[in-house]
Amino acid sequence: MRRVLGSVRARAALAATLVVAVALLAAGTAVLLALRSNLTEQAGSAADSGAHRVATSLATGTAPGALDLDDEDQPVQVVDDDGRLVAASEDLERISGAGTDAVKPVRARTDDDGDDHGGDDSGKVSDSTDYSEGSATVDGDSADYRFAAVEVEDTAYGTLTVYAGAPLSAQQSAVSTALTSMLIGFPVLLVVVGGVTWLVTRRALRPVEGIRAEMAAITASQDLARRVPEPGTHDEVARLARTTNETLAALEDSVERQRRFVADASHELRSPIASLRTQLEVGAAHPGLLDVGGAVEDTVRLQELAADLLLLARLDAGEKPGGAEVDLAALVREELSQRTGDRHPITAEITGGAQVAGSRSQLARVLGNLLDNAQRHARTGVQVAMSSKGAAGAAGSRVVLTVADDGDGVPEGERERIFERFVRLDDARSRDGGGAGLGLAIARDVAARHGGTLTVRAAPGGGALFELGLPLGRCP
Template sequence: MSRLFGSVRARATLAATLVVAVALVAAGAAVLLSLRSNLLGEAGTQAERSARDVATELAVGTPYADLSLDVDDRPVQVVDEEGTLVAASDDLERITGTGVETVEPRPAASPDGTGDADDGDDDDDAGEPLEAGEIGERTTVSDGSATIDGDTEDYRFAAVPVKTEDRGRLTVYAGAPLSAEHGAVNTALTVMLIGFPVLLAVVGWVTWLVTRRALRPVEGIRREMAAITASEDLARRVPVPGTHDEVARLASTTNETLAALQTSVERQRRFVADASHELRSPIASLRTQLEVAAAHPELLDLDGAVEDTVRLQHLAADLLLLARLDAGERPADARVDLAALAREEAGGRAGVSVRDDAGAAGGVTVAGSRGQLGRVLANLLDNAQRHARSAVEVSVRRDGDLAVVGVADDGEGVPEADRERIFERFVRLDAARSRDDGGAGLGLAIARDVAVRHGGTLTVHDAPAGGALFELRLPAA
């Protein structure tokens, strides 16, 4: 059961069915109340019409014996101001709801059969003030029951007052049956009790089918992702439905994530392979020198061993920095004067000059890690000196809200096709590989990663002297 309702399809079907059920119950209750109200109002109108017909006869002086009290077999009572029943329907056997439960009239008959005359107006205080021969405007409605000729039914009674000249103030009670109201309400209720469950079943069934159809692509995506997880084949992709809806966008985003993950994993694998390759050469060289020294101490090349050890140390430091950058290490938020940093890194390097184009304007300051930014400049200077013919120039300037550091050399420059590739890890152009002092191909990759971590960019262009110009752009503090 928990697995069933753990399904999105089951929850959607249940939710839709519950919503429709609540709506149907509310609508059904409103319909029943409206139907009952209308039918009760119609019954009250019919009862009032019957009561006013009898009141009209009384107003013109019709004797009790000649009143139309048995029309449509409806219960009618005529009560005087004393509360005494003076006229009633012939077949009336029992009545409730009018306040007068007697069914046998007891009129105080006069010799002419019209009843005793009433000469006073003292009944005006009993209710609505009326003149002789006038019928009251206000009608009182009540519910009750009556038995006529052995049949008992519920009725809605209307009470209408009338003032007569010879019999004083009278009240006419007339009833209209509520059987139509009960029948209609019961029929509507029966239809609802039968129809609502059927309708809810149809809604649930349709929702189940529609939800299954809508979620079928999601199930396909899930199966493919499970297969990718099991096979560890990141080259596979999930199917993208042609519906152009949220599911299609989910599939596209999933494929983009898989592509990014595949690229990251392949990059990591290349990184590990290249790092192993770069480490193997100095380690093998150092081991050879140590083995030779162990067998023939007089042949020990101490300078070569130290050089290989330093190379290993630099490579390990580069790999550690790249690992920290890949882990998302945030740079420090210190203030760094780029002109001072450039002069510090250029100090002691032959053929390197520094031009501070923003010195008179108060210098160029950025926020970040002084050590990492110094590493960027050192790597750029190492690369420039490795390729320069004679001179390297470092320029520091401000360009709007950006601080710009340029490192230019007068070498052969970088071919346009390789200007992005040189920032990849362990990538070295053929000319660089042929040099004995060539690095491991991590300096420019580290420089760009540090620039990006500081919210900036690192690009390469043609230098005015014909070589390469590396431009580091960072947000100015």
């Protein structure tokens, strides 16, 4: 039960039903109040009309006792200014809410306490009408009435007030019928609204359930090659399915790259470890044959490879380069001054200074990797150049550092592949003379995390030209 009530379908159906219920309650209340007010106003008009007819007769000189009230189809009272009943409908048996509870009239008092007479004096009918509600019993029939009270001034009997009632039975009947209809119709309508909302929501969420079921199957099978079904609509559910599939594709690619990385790292580590073990075992058996230089070289290779793998792991984990200001020109000069054992000479053309934001050690690693790569492939020399484009802090301003060699260059179809991890274009090349295929991959990752780019193209004089572009004076 809790699972059903906690579902989106149940909550949507319940919410829609509650909203419609509140709307129907407000609308029904407004309709009932408007109907009652309208019918009450009609009853008041009828009572006012009857009261004015009697008041007009009194104003023209008719004595209260001489009024013919039998023709009135409503209860009528005439009360003097002392509150005494001086005229009433003949069949009136009980009344409340009018001028007085009395039903038997008394003799009207004239101005001089004389006998009732038809007098020649004329009175004045008041322009205002007061209303009240009450009940009356006429000829054995009891009902609720709306009474209208009209005063007649300046008569021979003083000021008289005429009370005439109009029945409220029509109003009560109409309101009761409307209320009964609402009490029957509203629940039926709410059930229909809830049911339709449930069905529509169920139909709309059916693709979501398909996505959930497929994701559960993917989780259970760990098969990232599977994809969730994409509905043929253009709504949010379809976009959710497409985004989910894109996420699965990215996750599959990431897992595959991680798998390849682990396999390649294991392969690269195996060679120097095996070589080092062989040399140590030979040295242990024949100390005179121990190749100390080879052991040291293999140890250095292991150390460098371990450092590369650690840096890649930190980069993959999203390590931020920091926001320290680095003088790239000074960094290049310092790195070049320390490279005294390179096979080929390095010529540098550095104009001015360039401040970039990031990690000095990581940027030095990028430059070192580019120079190591150029030294391995150059025939006679390596050229380094640096220039700035735009003012520091301005949009699009960059510093460009290029490292070029005069070797064989990089084929155009391989210019992106060389930045992949453990990729070496010359598979026959000696591992001792070449790297593990991580230097350029590390350089591009570091450049990207500094908000920059690293590309390769053909050098003007032949060979390969690597171009590092970094934003000037701002954090990436």
